Amino acid sequence: MKDLAQLRREYQNQPLDETLLPESPFPLIQQWLSQAIEAGEIEPTAMCLCTVDAQGQPSGRFMLLKGIENESFIFYTNLQSRKAAHLSYNNKAALVAWWPQLARQLRIEGSVTLLPREKAQAYFLQRPRGSQIAAWASKQSSPTTAKALQDAFAYYEQHFAHEPMECPPYWGGYQLFPHRIEFWQGRPNRFHDRILYLKKGKRWQKIRLAP
Numbered sequence: 001m002k003d004l005a006q007l008r009r010e011y012q013n014q015p016l017d018e019t020l021l022p023e024s025p026f027p028l029i030q031q032w033l034s035q036a037i038e039a040g041e042i043e044p045t046a047m048c049l050c051t052v053d054a055q056g057q058p059s060g061r062f063m064l065l066k067g068i069e070n071e072s073f074i075f076y077t078n079l080q081s082r083k084a085a086h087l088s089y090n091n092k093a094a095l096v097a098w099w100p101q102l103a104r105q106l107r108i109e110g111s112v113t114l115l116p117r118e119k120a121q122a123y124f125l126q127r128p129r130g131s132q133i134a135a136w137a138s139k140q141s142s143p144t145t146a147k148a149l150q151d152a153f154a155y156y157e158q159h160f161a162h163e164p165m166e167c168p169p170y171w172g173g174y175q176l177f178p179h180r181i182e183f184w185q186g187r188p189n190r191f192h193d194r195i196l197y198l199k200k201g202k203r204w205q206k207i208r209l210a211p
């Protein structure tokens, strides 16, 4: 393997000028997401969701962002998963996106609440059928075997061939309401641009951070 310490890439982005940025971080997030999609990022909505367990142990995993509404970030998952257990104990969480084609990082920190059940159900019913069956067949984060998973998938495929599809009771969505959002853009010489938005009441304060 190559010497990892010798691997280097220079980032050549245009500067991020806080005086030209919007008062709220949300239009900029929309712009960065659109540009990530246009740049051909393969999972432009993938974000690492970081939670903390009852012992204070942090844990991160990628999730797909499925919406931004009322200044919150929406994602869907199994409500009996490890992350769900963490969130029920401690609803503080973070999301981090990395768009390599654009050399941009987005860091979001805030508090999570459960999305209303009707909203999760409505989204579940729009999902591809295979994903719906897989959600029924998976006790996410529990130990299992490949055979048990295949059998469960076949069972629910058969079951829902005769029954209307519904959302499993243990499947749902969360929304993360941020109080801190940081935009990071790679720049030459590791002299990157970092613009932090901090929520102050209903407004957002912009602060430049040293790289």
Ligand SMILES: Cc1cc2nc3c(=O)[nH]c(=O)nc-3n(C[C@H](O)[C@H](O)[C@H](O)COP(=O)(O)O)c2cc1C
Binding pocket: 043, 046, 059, 061, 062, 063, 064, 065, 075, 076, 077, 078, 081, 082, 083, 084, 140, 141
């Ligand atoms: C790119 C990517 C997107 C993912 N999106 C989701 C998602 O939207 N929801 C989900 O439950 N798991 C998603 N996963 C799987 C999670 O990373 C994780 O394995 C799973 O949710 C179990 O996490 P937990 O045991 O910490 O609860 C995704 C994984 C990757 C690599």
